[in-house]
Amino acid sequence: MSVSQEIPVAAAKAAAGASAGTVEWLQRALPKVVLAPSFVIILIVVYGFILFTGVLSFTDSKILPSFNWVGWQNYVKLWGFRNWITALQNLAIFGSLYILLCSAIGLFLAILIDQKIRIEGLLRPIYLYPMALSFIVTGTAWKWFLDPGIGLANTMHQWGWESFAFNWIKDGKMAIYCIVIAAIWQSSGFVMAMFLAGLRGIDNEIVKAAQIDGASNFNLYRRIIIPILRPAFLSVFVVLAHLAIKSYDLVIALTGGGPGRATELPATFMYSYTFTRNEMGIGASSAVIMLMMIASVIVPYLYSELRRGKR
């Protein structure tokens, strides 16, 4: 700065150059400055927090976080818990049926609605509206229908079908299937929309060529159209699998994890161990396992999608 006092003209020039440089630098840095807060926030609340939970899973945290390192102890305990094994078995049953049946119903409806149906504009929103509802609302409704004392069973008795019995929701072995029923009701219409978008993207020349070759409609779908839908199947699988692993609200509203602990899922297990039973270390280790399950589905998918996007 002392130089600028001695040679004012040169200094003024230098200052002007510097400020022009600063402005230009600001202009160039501005996009990054705008993006930075979001990026830093995500780094902290997603990746930093994942790290934090990961660290807690190796500590003896109970009601409050502690940093006493206990190694793999929580994980060893976790895999010894009957509740956790039940939660995983339930997730396997729920997840596979949910994905399979949603895909089947969704594909079936998409193929039907693709046959130049005149009332398509009316039907599509009817199939899709459950997706706009909260799982708590869905759970409230289905809890009542499936209640053997008052819902569907009672109605059937009123209608004269005296022997009708449906008490799955009270039966520890069958209750998980009630969750499947309600979840399918909520999501299958959405799967229909995903498949329909795939069907509408198929080049009709392929279909016409097969028709000229004399393919029946059944073979046309089995041999040609459904194989073309492979990317849609992949998207459907990824979306449903990740929804299944995260499922929490529906179980809480429909069965509360019961009867007993019969419909426990990893998400409800994590919540009750962390916040109700004050076993934060165990809760954290179950959350880490959940993250790994989701990552094993999502990461390969995102990786392939992003790479395809680049090409």
Add this chain to the structure above:
Amino acid sequence: MAHATQETAVRTNVVVRALIYTGLLFFAGYYLVPLYVMLVNSVKPLDEIRQGDMMSLPALFTLDPWYSAWSTAQIGVQPTGLKPYFINSIVMVVPAVAISTLLGALNGYVLTKWRFRGDGIVFGLLLFACFIPFQIVLIPMARLLGLVGLAGSVSGLVLVHVVYGLGFTTLFFRNYYDAFPTELIRAAQIDGAGFFRIFWRILLPSSGPIIVVTVIWQFTNIWNDFLFGVSFSDVDSQPVTVALNNLVSSSTGVKEYNVHFAGAVLAALPTLIVYIVSGRYFVRGLMAGAVKG
């Protein structure tokens, strides 16, 4: 996307078409019956629900259950109805949607039109953040909200929904702006327009559809959220989903099914209305959320 709404070339005969219509109408019934049952039973007196069948129209029409669900039903220990919690949800959802949408638009703009080295990694990290199971962040987030004095407040919930909504809002705008002609941006730059000027004058005016998609997506997700609500709110700041669950699963007294149904429909009403008014965009949002990249 060139032939995105093309009709199929598959041909069907009359018998098959009749079967198709039957199947489609059957499924329409399957999706509609639960809503019908909720509505019909929310305007019946409790006795009638206990005796009658769930499909019948009310013999005695009453709006008492709706009144009760809205303003007098016992939720937790207070006989307040869902009203205060409904207001909590509105106070939570409006700023959360506005802030996350604005930030998503800016992020999407930077990531497509001001690309820099490593922007792919930044986007990848934001994208993965959309899918994490929120259980993995519950414990540290509870600590953070406590540290900054936002534990158990609606502001805390707004913050949580903004930060975990950023991934999706950025994704929507990035995909939309990616298709926007970059030549227009370059031309404006040559004319001397700066970063924000280009955003306000050129990109934002043509962002109508994607703003609607994003707002609907965020609104539905935040309104319907239960996990964050139940984890981070206290009695005074609970959103309506948590209050509804308390109403329905409270074990004291007689189970007033009609009130539960009225409450469930009330809690679902905002998202249902949004969906009925702008269903087309809702579908588009779901699809954009499902088909990435």
